[in-house]
Each structure stands twice: as C-alpha cells, then as structure tokens.
Amino acid sequence: MKPYLKLIRPHQWIKNGFVLIGPLFAHRLDALTLQSAFLAFLAFCASASCVYVFNDLLDVEADRQHPTKCKRPIAAGLIQPARAWALTLLLAATAALLALVAGPWVLALVVCYWLINIAYSLRYKHVAILDVFMIASGFMLRILAGTLGLGLGVSNWLLLCGMMVTLFLGFAKRRAELLLLDGQRHDRNAVRRVLEDYSAPLLDHCISVCAAGTIVSYSLFTMSADTVRIHGTDKLIYTVPFIIYGIFRYLYLLHGHGRGNDTASDLLQDRHLIMTVGCWLGLSVWLIY
Template identity: 60%
Template structure:
C-alpha cells in the first residue's frame, strides 16, 4: 500500500511539474514584465523554450507511466489533472471564478489520487473540506495579486484580475473560510471518522484550524502574503508552529 502511495505521489509530482512548465511557456512574455515572475528560469532566459518543452514532455510521460503502474483509476486521475490544467493555462485562467475552481479541481484530483493510491475510501466531509480550503487559498491568491496590481498597475499580467473587486474577493474568502472550518469540524465528529481512527477527540484540533486561517488572513492583509502558500508557511513562525501543532495533536489523538 505504501509503495503504491509513493508511486502515486511521484506520478503527480512529475505531472504537476510538467503543468507548471507548460503554464510558464504560455505566459513567458507576460512574466517578463511581472515584478516577481520575471526572475523565473523561462522568463529570465536561463532556460530556453525548447529545453522547457522537452523537459515537460518527459515529465508527462514519466508521470503517466508511474500512474499506470499503480492502477488505471490513478492514471485516469492523472490524465484528468493534465486536461484541466491545460484548459486552465490556455483559456480558463481568464474566466473569473472559473479560474479558481480550475485550480481547486487540480488539488481535489490530487487528494482523490492519494486516497486511491492508499486504497482507502475518501470521506465526503474531508473532500468537502479540501474543496473549500483550496477555494480559500485560490481566492486569497487572487486577493494578493489584486493588491500587487494596485501597487504596480503597469506591470499587471493577469487579465482576469480586472474582473475582480476587493469587496467581492473578501466575500469569497469569508464564505470559503467559514465552510472550511465547518466541514472540517463535521469531519472530526463524523461516525465514519470516529470508527476509522478510533477516537472522537479530533474535534480538539478545530481551534488550530481556526487560528491558522485567521493568521493567514492577517498575513494576507498586513504582510503581503497570499501569492505563494508554501513560502508564507515557511516564513511565518506562528503559522508554521500552528501546522506542526495540528499535526502533532492529530497524530497523538489517533494513536
């Protein structure tokens, strides 16, 4: 089981890397005038477009090959992931709201692939929580980009931002954050969750989820965060400690 999970993880790492390369190929000219993205390998000229295409093709082949060794459902999820992200890169990223849902769909396919790779049935509440959390992160990214656009109006490279308004994104963030907390809380008290993990005390991890979301919103509005979640997590000590505390408490409760 763990071997299949590892192969699934590697397969989606390869496919996701190929998608990022493809997206950079499509946006290479726009990225060259972006205040931050102009330092990327393609935009800066460090890597040629021919090299990027070759590497992207190899990664797609590797990812699909690894997915096929796990199971046909994992391969189907990987191909669906490629299709959705290709549509996003070529057209759907210019469609407001739908652009964030496409990003969200990619994350949801990764979650589903992980459950298939582990051979477990995904919880409906956990899937709903994943959906709302990825929507929250997606709209947080758009809010951060909108604030950056207001600071550098001549360097705006994402056309869809002109369709978003700050107050609109604030409402989307409020809705998705609330639904994330509620769906996670309901997941912790679900009979299936209690039976699977042998404890009804996962509800005690909910305050950490709430704190983490509140902290991220603070970073978004006061410290220019939101464009790179991984970077924000590693740079902010409180957010990192919150995640580690949640992980430690969760592991401790289900042991």
C-alpha cells in the same frame, strides 16, 4: 542546474501532501499502502512541475511584464523554449510511469489533472471564479488519488473540507495579486487578464465564505459518526483550533504583509504556520494511532 530547479519549482511539491491525507485518515499506514501513496505523491510532483513549465512557456510574454514573474527562467532568457519543451515531455513521461505503478486509477486522475490544466492555461484562466475552481479541482484530484486511487474510502466531509480550503487559498492568491499589482501600479490586463473581472470586495467575500466553510466542514468531519467509528475516538475535535488559527494567520499575512501569492513559500517561511501544521498533524496522528 539552478535555473532548471527554479523552473520546476520543487518547493511547490509540498502541495502534493494532499495525496497523503487519504492513508492518514483511512487508518491505512501499512507498508504497501504507503508505498503506493508515495508513488502517487511523486507522480503529482512530476505532473505539477510539468504544468509549471508548460504555463511558463505559454505565459512568457505576460511574465516579462509582471513585477516578480519576470525573474522566472524562461521569461528572463535563462532557459531556451526548446529545452523547456523537452523538459515538459520528460516530466510528463515520468509522471505517467510513476502513476501507472501506483495504480491505474492514479494514472487516470493524473491524466485528468493534465487535461484540466491544459484547458485552464489555454482558455479558462481568463474566466473569473471558474479559474479558481479549476485550480481547486487539481487539489481535489490529489485527495482522490490518495483515497479512491489507492482503493481507500473517503469521508464526504473531508472532501468538502478539502474543496473549501483550496478555494480559500485560490481566492486569497487572487487577492494577493490585486494587492501586489495595485501597489506597484502595473497593468492588470497585461499581467493577468482575469484580474480585470475581480474586485477587492468580491474576493474578500469569497475568502470569508470559504474560510467559514473550511472550519465548519472540518469540524463536522471530526464529529461525524463514521469518523468516530473508523478511528475509535471522538477527540479529533481538539484539532479544530489549529485549523482556525492557521486560517486567521494566513489572512493576517495576506492583509498585513502582502503575502498569499505563493502558498508553498508562505507555509515554509512563516514559523507560525509551520508550527500550526506541525501541531495539527502531530495531534491528529497521536489521537488516531
């Protein structure tokens, strides 16, 4: 079972926590809403794993030339392609069923997630800038699944913040790949063709813009009149320092320790990031509820 668990990457499911942002900031933590949100969360977990397997099947030759991806189960020959395709279909069916139970709009958003990722895998992952925007769109669909998909309202500032932080993580991932490949002298084109169109200065500028956009948009969200009215407090501004520290810590890991290639692993392995997210979440819940 270990190769199959490694193939579906359960540690990446933490990214689907974006689905739960909606109920938290919509002041809707009743049992029915939480049940639907949890089903949407599971649907995106299955969908994400389905996409991971699909991508590994398409990229098997490139992965075999990558310094770390060569250890993935399909590239390493631990799982046969036929079984991987069967797993892909099983995960897709599971995701569709869970999404349908959560709500028709959740199912529609899951289907959009599949279509975007299929287009990304087949064509647009080779188009610089657009590739990162398509990755970010997957996170935006998670936020929408936890808001509009569950019939909840959503702040435009929160949506903007979600877009900026996911773009930040996407460009940071490309920067980490450049650092990794340059350090080990691998052929960029053989590993990821789009890296030929990126440069370190370009990515650093993109990361800086997105980091600033994240901080500003989240700060404006905490101070907006709608946020104060819905939550009955203007104290959410006190959670902003955790956002700023988290971004700076991530940049430190990226440039100081060569991290950033796997956001979920970085979050789960760095105690500073774990404490930052925990403090932000705990303070947010305490102030709101």
